[in-house]
Amino acid sequence: MKAFLDYIPGDSPLHRLNPLSKFTISVAVCAACFISTSPLVLCALIVLDLLLAALGHIFTFALKLLRGLAGLSVFLFILQVLFIRTGRPLFTLFSGFPVTTDGIMNAARLVLRLTGSMLPLAVMLSLTKLNDLSGVLTWYLHIPYKYAFMLTTAIRFIPVFTAEMESIMEAQTARGIEFDTKNIFKKIKLIMPLCIPLLITSVGKSDTTAVSAELRGFERRNRHSMSVIYPLRAPDSIAFVFSAGLIAAAAVL
Amino acid sequence: MQVIQFSSADFSYGTFPVLSDISFSVEKGEFISIIGENGAGKSTLLKLFNGLNRPTAGTVSICGLDTRSAKTSELAAHVGFLFQNPDRQICCNTIREELNFGIHTDPERTERILQTFGFTPDASPFSLSRGQRQQIALASVIARNTDILVLDEPTTGLDYRECMSMMSYIRKLNREEGKTIVMVSHDMEIVQDFSGRILVLTGGKLAADGPARTILTDRQLLEKASLLPPQIADTALRLGSGFADIFTVQEMTDRVGHILSAVAVQTQDVHI
Numbered sequence: 001m002k003a004f005l006d007y008i009p010g011d012s013p014l015h016r017l018n019p020l021s022k023f024t025i026s027v028a029v030c031a032a033c034f035i036s037t038s039p040l041v042l043c044a045l046i047v048l049d050l051l052l053a054a055l056g057h058i059f060t061f062a063l064k065l066l067r068g069l070a071g072l073s074v075f076l077f078i079l080q081v082l083f084i085r086t087g088r089p090l091f092t093l094f095s096g097f098p099v100t101t102d103g104i105m106n107a108a109r110l111v112l113r114l115t116g117s118m119l120p121l122a123v124m125l126s127l128t129k130l131n132d133l134s135g136v137l138t139w140y141l142h143i144p145y146k147y148a149f150m151l152t153t154a155i156r157f158i159p160v161f162t163a164e165m166e167s168i169m170e171a172q173t174a175r176g177i178e179f180d181t182k183n184i185f186k187k188i189k190l191i192m193p194l195c196i197p198l199l200i201t202s203v204g205k206s207d208t209t210a211v212s213a214e215l216r217g218f219e220r221r222n223r224h225s226m227s228v229i230y231p232l233r234a235p236d237s238i239a240f241v242f243s244a245g246l247i248a249a250a251a252v253l
Numbered sequence: 254m255q256v257i258q259f260s261s262a263d264f265s266y267g268t269f270p271v272l273s274d275i276s277f278s279v280e281k282g283e284f285i286s287i288i289g290e291n292g293a294g295k296s297t298l299l300k301l302f303n304g305l306n307r308p309t310a311g312t313v314s315i316c317g318l319d320t321r322s323a324k325t326s327e328l329a330a331h332v333g334f335l336f337q338n339p340d341r342q343i344c345c346n347t348i349r350e351e352l353n354f355g356i357h358t359d360p361e362r363t364e365r366i367l368q369t370f371g372f373t374p375d376a377s378p379f380s381l382s383r384g385q386r387q388q389i390a391l392a393s394v395i396a397r398n399t400d401i402l403v404l405d406e407p408t409t410g411l412d413y414r415e416c417m418s419m420m421s422y423i424r425k426l427n428r429e430e431g432k433t434i435v436m437v438s439h440d441m442e443i444v445q446d447f448s449g450r451i452l453v454l455t456g457g458k459l460a461a462d463g464p465a466r467t468i469l470t471d472r473q474l475l476e477k478a479s480l481l482p483p484q485i486a487d488t489a490l491r492l493g494s495g496f497a498d499i500f501t502v503q504e505m506t507d508r509v510g511h512i513l514s515a516v517a518v519q520t521q522d523v524h525i
Binding site: 164167168170171172173174175176177178179180181193194196197200201204 | 300303305324325326329330332334336338340341342343344345346354355379393394397
């Protein structure tokens, strides 16, 4: 079964793009999200994220991710609205929390930025093999292999640890711990002791990975050790121009 | 009394079918093993026992509770589940706390179990060997005193002594306390020595369900499930039809002894 952020194989135009181009596009969309202050532009960037996902044939995955982010977004929106006091008051909630124009605008901006900047990274990671990503970071951006490997390993471990946490929760539910409760606060309280088995497994896994890498000559690897060449082609040039245009448009609009 | 009842149960991960048309029932106090090749669906089947997986069609009933609607934490009052990897289960700083963690634990029973296993109650479970951690995981399952124990490859990673000590304790629970045991194992010797009944799973379907002796001497069936008979049964099958009924070391010893004494008598009768 595919886990979150696992590479989704395919032959779409985005799959064929150089990993550096995909990385540049996703960074450009993120940057545009933080440069722009207009909620309309931020909405357009989210639509662009979905279009990119459709171009990569992972539209369903992007929609699922968007649905997942919606819960977090609602929570953050409510928090922002409740605690921002500046601006023109519109009405009062829970007899003591005035909802203001600034509160709504800032909350909307925060939520749209969060969604708009998370989606392109997830889409890029789902369309790029992590080895290829570390390869181009080392080759084109001259990032030392050690750091590129560290970045991609950290990303690679996200689905691994997610699966591990799910297994730990299964094991504890089987012991009668009420993880199947609908009460979110009770669930959070129950999760705390599980940090111990997760931490122990994580440290063990990291240690095994480090030893295994050392045994395979990790210290001697550098940009000249790459076995794959990632040439830049015409579509990559278009991607770079598109990324630059996107940042410029976000600054202007 | 039936404690487990599967009726035409199917299970799929999304659109990917894993188990289909599984039907069997288990009486209280039975010791059954589920065997089959890797990927046959054994661990998935085990998770249907406590609601970690819910049947996508058909029904699974555990001690009268329908797993389609009962919460896993409710089913946990009847089913104790030992996972392959003890590190997913252990989460407390001392062995005593670990045994008392969870629902329905009786401190007196915990103390008895601590003594039986010879644990140092205040030791940290994380500093122990893999075999000892597996024993702690088993002890914490037993501490909850459930009617059914579901064991997913309980002897993985254990040496012979640890393996025998753990299995003997499980047999004691089965015989003396009447616990129903459902075990998945790849070790045919363990399956032969401890199970009364065996279910064979191939490609997500139940290929056979019967007494251990019948199943483990059916070479064709075992080959279909990519398995080999236990060594003694395999030897007996290779020796031919005269040994076809041999299943245990004791039976083989008796038969060989009988043949040797017959040969000795015949030799005495020969006069040169």
